[in-house]
Amino acid sequence: MEKCLIEAQIGVESTISSVVSYPGEEDFALRLAHLGFIQGQKITILKVAPIFGEPILISLRGGQLALTKKEASCIMVERKQ
Amino acid sequence: MRGEAKYFTPLVALAGTPNCGKSSLFNILTGKNQRTGNFPGITVEKKMGDVKWANSLYRLIDLPGTYSLDTRTLDEKVAKDVLFGLDKNVAKPHLIVVVVDSTNLGKSLYLPLEIKKLGIPMIVALNLYDLATERGQVIDIAKFERELGIPVVTSVATNKNGAKELSLKIEKMLESLTDLNASVDPNTIKVFRDMSFINKTFKEVDDILESSVQSKIKPDNITQRIDRWALHPVIGPTFLVFAFLIMFQAIFSWSGPLMDVVDSAVGMLSQYASGALGKGLLGSFVVDGIIGGVGNVIIFLPQILILFLFVLILEDVGYMGRAAFILDNIMRRLGLPGKAVVPLLSSHACAIPGIMAARTLADDKDRLTTMMIAPLTQCSARLPVFALLIGAFFAADTTLWGVLNLSGLIMFGLYMVGIVSAFIMAAVFKRTVLSGSPSHLLMELPPYRLPDIKQVLKGLWNRAKIFIKRAGTIILALSMLIWVLVSFPKDQNGETQIGESYAATVGKAIEPIFRPLGFDWRITTALIPSFGAREIVVSSLGTVLSIEGDPDSDEFSSSLGTKISKTFSVATLLSLLVWFIFAPQCVSTFAIMRRETGGWKWPAVMGLYTLALAYFFSFITYQIMA
Numbered sequence: 001m002e003k004c005l006i007e008a009q010i011g012v013e014s015t016i017s018s019v020v021s022y023p024g025e026e027d028f029a030l031r032l033a034h035l036g037f038i039q040g041q042k043i044t045i046l047k048v049a050p051i052f053g054e055p056i057l058i059s060l061r062g063g064q065l066a067l068t069k070k071e072a073s074c075i076m077v078e079r080k081q
Numbered sequence: 082m083r084g085e086a087k088y089f090t091p092l093v094a095l096a097g098t099p100n101c102g103k104s105s106l107f108n109i110l111t112g113k114n115q116r117t118g119n120f121p122g123i124t125v126e127k128k129m130g131d132v133k134w135a136n137s138l139y140r141l142i143d144l145p146g147t148y149s150l151d152t153r154t155l156d157e158k159v160a161k162d163v164l165f166g167l168d169k170n171v172a173k174p175h176l177i178v179v180v181v182d183s184t185n186l187g188k189s190l191y192l193p194l195e196i197k198k199l200g201i202p203m204i205v206a207l208n209l210y211d212l213a214t215e216r217g218q219v220i221d222i223a224k225f226e227r228e229l230g231i232p233v234v235t236s237v238a239t240n241k242n243g244a245k246e247l248s249l250k251i252e253k254m255l256e257s258l259t260d261l262n263a264s265v266d267p268n269t270i271k272v273f274r275d276m277s278f279i280n281k282t283f284k285e286v287d288d289i290l291e292s293s294v295q296s297k298i299k300p301d302n303i304t305q306r307i308d309r310w311a312l313h314p315v316i317g318p319t320f321l322v323f324a325f326l327i328m329f330q331a332i333f334s335w336s337g338p339l340m341d342v343v344d345s346a347v348g349m350l351s352q353y354a355s356g357a358l359g360k361g362l363l364g365s366f367v368v369d370g371i372i373g374g375v376g377n378v379i380i381f382l383p384q385i386l387i388l389f390l391f392v393l394i395l396e397d398v399g400y401m402g403r404a405a406f407i408l409d410n411i412m413r414r415l416g417l418p419g420k421a422v423v424p425l426l427s428s429h430a431c432a433i434p435g436i437m438a439a440r441t442l443a444d445d446k447d448r449l450t451t452m453m454i455a456p457l458t459q460c461s462a463r464l465p466v467f468a469l470l471i472g473a474f475f476a477a478d479t480t481l482w483g484v485l486n487l488s489g490l491i492m493f494g495l496y497m498v499g500i501v502s503a504f505i506m507a508a509v510f511k512r513t514v515l516s517g518s519p520s521h522l523l524m525e526l527p528p529y530r531l532p533d534i535k536q537v538l539k540g541l542w543n544r545a546k547i548f549i550k551r552a553g554t555i556i557l558a559l560s561m562l563i564w565v566l567v568s569f570p571k572d573q574n575g576e577t578q579i580g581e582s583y584a585a586t587v588g589k590a591i592e593p594i595f596r597p598l599g600f601d602w603r604i605t606t607a608l609i610p611s612f613g614a615r616e617i618v619v620s621s622l623g624t625v626l627s628i629e630g631d632p633d634s635d636e637f638s639s640s641l642g643t644k645i646s647k648t649f650s651v652a653t654l655l656s657l658l659v660w661f662i663f664a665p666q667c668v669s670t671f672a673i674m675r676r677e678t679g680g681w682k683w684p685a686v687m688g689l690y691t692l693a694l695a696y697f698f699s700f701i702t703y704q705i706m707a
Contacts, residue, residue, distance in 0.1 A: 027153065028521060033279045034149035035523070036188065041283070046305065050314045055409045055419065055522055057312065061187040064304070064526040066406050068413070071523055 001079040005072045006056070008045055014077040016041045022074065029074065036061040037075060090131070091139045091255045092172055094163055096196060097180035098189045099146030100527050102208045105238035105536075106180060107143040110134070110248060114543055115143060116434070117536060118396035119527050120423065122146070122441035125156040127163055127171065137252040142171065150195055151273040155440040155448075164199060165265050173264065176254055177203040178247070183213035183235075184298060184528070190286040193231060195273055199265045202254060203231055206247050210235040218298035225293035304528040308403070317407045324400075326493050328391040332384045332464075333489040339383035344640075347376035366564060369627045374560025375552050377623035377641055378616045381465035382548055386541055388461055392430055393540045397532040401426060402524060409522055415504055416511025418442065418519045421451045425503060428458040429496070430544075432670045436677055444520030450510045452677060453687055456666045457503035459496050462615040463661055467495055469619050470658045472642035474651070499662055502694070551614065559610045560620045566606070567625055579629050598660065598696065599653035599703035612665055618657075652706030656699045664695030 002017040019037050021029035037043075037060065046064065047057040054069040095103045099121030108115055111130030116123055128143040147157035150164065159168075166173030179193040193205050207213075207220075226233040234250045237243025272278050310316050351372045358364035395401065401423050409419025420442060428435025432455050439451040459467075471488045479487040511517070566584035579585065587609070588602025595605050607621035619641075626644045645654065666688060674684040 028523075030151060030274055030279075031148075031153055031521075031523065033276060034151065034191065034273075036191070036283060038276075038280050038283055047308070047312055049312075049406075049410060052410050052413075054413075055406055057308070057406070057526065062185045062298075063188045064308075064528075066402070066409070066419070066522050066524045066526055068409070068418075068522045071521055 002076040003079045005043065005045070005058075005075040005077050006048075006053075006069060008043075008077055010045045010048060013042050013044045014080075016043055016075060017078045018076045020074045020076060025074075028071075032071075032074065035065070043075070043077065091175045091258070092142060093132075093139050093176045093178060093251055093255070094142045094144060094174035095178050095180060096144050096160055096164060096192070097146055097208075098148055098182065098192055099525065101146065101180050101182040101189055102238040103146065103180045104128075104143055106206065106208065106236065106244055106247070107141060109238060109241055109244040111141055114539065116540070118393075118401070119399040119530055120396060120401040121525050121527065122156060122423065122438065123396075125159070125437050125440045127159055127168070129171075132248065132251075134248045134252065137255060139251065139255060142174065148192065149273055150192075150199075151270060153443050161270075164196065164201070165267060165270075167267075174201065175258055176251065177201050178206050178251065179203060179231075180206045180208050180236075183207045183210045183218065184216065184301075186290055186294070187286065190229075190289065191282055193229070194282045194285060197231060198269055198272060200263060201265065202258060204247070204250055204254060205229060205231045205233045207233060207235045208238050211237045211243070213298055216299045216301075217296055218294065219296035221293045221295055225289065228289040228293055301528045307529055308526070311400070311403045312406055317403070321404055321407055324391075324395065325496070326490075328388065329493040329496070330486050330489040331391065332387045332492065333468075333486045335387055336383040340380055343380045343382065347372060347380060351376065362568070365568065365628065366561075369624050370561050370564030370568075371557065373623045373627045374564065374620035375557050377469075377620050378465055378556050379549070379552050381468055381616075381619075382545065384468055385461050385464055385548055386545060388464060389430065389541055389544045390537070392426075393537045394532045397530075397537060399527045399529045402526040405524060406526065411504070412507075413519050415508040416517075416519055417447055417450060417507050418444075418522050420522060420524050421447060421507075424451050425455060425458050425500075428455040428460060431460050431462070432456045432458070432666070433673050436670070436673050439677070442520060444517065446511070446515040446517045447520050449678065449683065450507055450515050452674060453510055453683065453690075454503040454506045456670055456687065456691060457499050457506060457663065459499040459662065460615075462667065465616045465619045466661050467492055467658065469622075469642060469645065470654050472640075473646040473649075473654055495658070495662060502663070506690070551616075555614050556616060556620055559613055559617045560624060563606070563610065563617075563621045563624050564628075567628055579625070584625070597703065598699040599650065599656045599707060600660075601653075603648075604653070604657060608665075612668055615661065615667060618661075650707065652703050655706055656703035659702045660695045660699040662695075663698060664691040666691060 008014045016037060016039055018039060019029055019032055041060065044059045045056060046059050049055055055066045056069065056072050058065050058067060095107055097103050100119065104115040104117045104124050107113065107128065107130060108117065110132045113130045115128055124143060124145045130141050132139050132141050142163060144160040144163055145156040147160045150161050152158045152161045162168040163171050163174065164177065177196055179196055181189045181193060196203060222233060232250065234247045236247045311320065351368050354372060355364055355368045358367055404426060405419040405422040408422045412419050412421060424435045424438035427438050435455040436452045439448045442448040442451060471491050475487050481487050481490060563584065567579060567582050569583055572578050584606045585602050588606035591605050592602050603625050607618045610617045610621065622645060623641050626641065626648060671684045671688065674687060675681055
C-alpha cells in the first residue's frame with residue numbers, strides 16, 4: 001500500500017516507495033533521483049505553507065528541500081499498517 | 082612533471098554539490114575574490130585562477146555546483162562540459178577535486194561517486210570538516226578513504242591552514258600523473274541516467290558512511306528552530322518586509338556622519354584646487370568638471386556600502402533561500418518559480434550578476450522572463466540618483482512619527498515600486514510572449530550560519546573598489562566630457578554662455594521629446610551619458626549647476642541637493658525620480674543580455690519596454706504634479 005507524500009503527517013518520518021515519472025517529466029523524476037528521492041529513502045515533511053498548501057519543506061538525507069505540491073505529488077510513500 | 086612546469090600548467094577542476102564551499106576554497110588557494118555566500122547557485126560560470134604553492138604551479142578552475150553530471154540547468158551544464166572535456170575554451174582537467182560538505186555527507190557523496198566513473202584522477206576534499214567535528218562527527222578517515230576508493234583530504238575553506246593540506250595533496254597527485262591525455266567516454270552520461278546505477282550508488286554512500294562514521298553529526302536543531310519563525314506564514318513575510326525597511330532606514334540614518342566626512346573632504350579639495358588654479362579655464366575644469374563631477378558621486382559611497390552590508394549579511398546567513406520559499410506562492414501565481422527571487426534580489430546590487438544568476442532556472446521561458454524583469458529592480462547605481470533627488474525635498478534627518486527616517490521610507494517605497502512593477506511585468510511576459518507554467522521549485526534550503534565577518538568585510542571592500550574604480554574611470558571620463566560640452570563654445574569675451582553651449586545645443590535638440598515629462602536641456606543632456614552609467618545624472622547636474630551658479634554667492638557653497646531644489650520644480654524632480662525607476666538600462670546590461678540570450682532581440686525588447694514604461698509614468702507624474 002502506498003500513498004502520496006502530501007498525505008503524510010507533518011513531522012513524521014515515512015519511507016519512499018516509488019517516484020512517479022509523469023509522461024514528459026522523465027527528466028524531473030531523474031532530477032529527484034539524483035537528489036536522493038529513491039525507493040527506500042526516509043523522508044519527513046517539516047512544513048506546509050498555508051492557503052495554497054505549498055511550498056512544502058521536507059527533510060531528506062540530512063538536507064532541507066522545498067517542493068511544490070505538484071512536485072511532491074510525484075513522490076509516493078509507504079502507508080504504515 | 083616538475084621539469085615540464087615551464088611549458089605546461091596542469092589544470093585542476095573544483096567540482097561539488099551547490100553551496101559546499103568550492104568558491105571559498107578557490108579564493109583561499111588562488112588569492113582571488115570570487116563571490117561567496119550561503120545559498121546554492123552563487124557561482125554560475127567557470128572561473129580560473131593560478132595557484133603557486135611551494136614548488137608547484139597549477140591552474141584551478143572553479144565550477145558551478147551540481148547534484149549530478151546529468152545536468153538540467155545552464156550553470157550545471159558549465160560544470161559538466163568542463164569535466165567531460167566538451168568545453169571549447171578549456172582543456173580537459175588533469176585532476177578533479179570534488180568538494181564535499183562534511184556536515185552533510187549523506188547528501189554530498191553521490192556526486193564524487195558519479196565523477197569517479199569518468200576515470201580522471203581525483204581527490205575528495207571534506208570541506209567544513211572543523212564544523213562537522215564541532216557538531217560531534219567522528220570519521221575514520223583511513224577507512225572512509227579505502228571504502229570510497231578515492232584519496233581524501235580534510236579541509237576548512239575559511240582559513241589558509243585549512244586549505245594547505247589540500248594543496249599539498251593536489252601537488253603530490255599532479256606529480257604522479259602519468260596519462261595526461263586520457264579522454265572521457267561521452268557515453269558515460271547514459272550511466273548516470275540509469276535508475277539502477279542511481280539506486281546502487283546511494284546504497285554505496287549509505288554503506289560507506291555506515292562503516293566509517295564512528296559518531297554521527299548532531300542534527301542542526303537551530304536551523305529548524307529559526308525556520309519555524311522565518312518561514313512562518315505571518316511572521317516570515319513580515320520579517321522579509323521589515324528587513325528591507327530597516328535596510329533603507331539604515332542607508333539614510335547611518336550614512337550621515339560618513340557622508341559628511343566625504344563631503345567636507347571633497348569641499349576642501351575643491352577649495353584648495355580653486356585657490357591654487359584660480360577661476361580660469363583650468364580651475365573650472367578641475368573644480369567643476371572633475372571634482373564636481375566625481376565628488377558628487379563619490380559622496381554616495383557610504384550609502385552604497387550600507388546597502389551591500391545588508392545584502393551580504395542576508396546572503397551569508399542563508400536567508401536568500403527562505404525569501405524564495407516565502408515568495409514562491411505569489412511568484413507562482415504570477416508565473417515564475419520562487420527560485421527566481423534569488424536573481425531578482427541579486428539585481429538590487431547590480432542587474433548584471435542578477436541576469437547571470439537566472440541561469441539557475443531550469444525552464445528557458447522562466448529564465449528569459451527573469452532576465453527581462455531584472456532591470457526593474459533598483460540597482461545600486463540608481464541609489465545616488467534617488468538619494469540626491471529625495472535629498473532635494475527633505476533634509477536627511479527628517480523623521481516620521483519621530484522614529485522612521487522619511488528619506489529611508491521613500492527609498493523603500495521606490496524599491497517596492499520597482500519590485501511590484503517587475504512582478505507585474507513577469508505576469509505580462511508569462512501570459513504573452515513567454516507563456517508557460519512555472520518550472521520546478523525543488524530547492525535546497527541551506528542551514529543557517531553566523532555571517533563570516535571577514536568575508537562580509539572582504540565583500541564590502543570589493544564593492545568599494547568597484548565603485549571607486551567606476552568613479553575614477555567611466556564617471557570621470559563622462560564628467561570631463563560634460564564639462565567640455567557645457568563650457569564651450571566661449572563667446573567673444575571668453576565667457577561661457579551656458580545656454581549656448583554644445584551641451585545646451587544637444588540637450589535642446591532632444592528637449593521637445595522630453596518636455597511633456599518636465600525635463601529641460603540640463604536634464605536631457607545628462608540622460609544620454611546616463612546610458613553609460615546611471616550615476617552620471619548626479620555628476621552632470623553637479624557640473625552644470627556649479628558652472629551656472631555665481632561663485633561669489635552663498636548658493637555656491639550650498640549642497641547639490643539644495644541647488645537642485647532651487648533650480649527645478651517639484652513636478653520635474655518627481656518625474657525624473659519616476660524615470661529612473663524604469664529606465665534607462667546601462668550599456669553593460671544590454672551587453673550581458675545579448676550574451677545570455679544569444680542575440681539582440683531580447684535586449685531590444687527590454688530596452689523598448691522599459692523606455693516606454695519610463696516615459697509613460699514620468700509623463701503621468703509630471704502632468705499630475707504640474
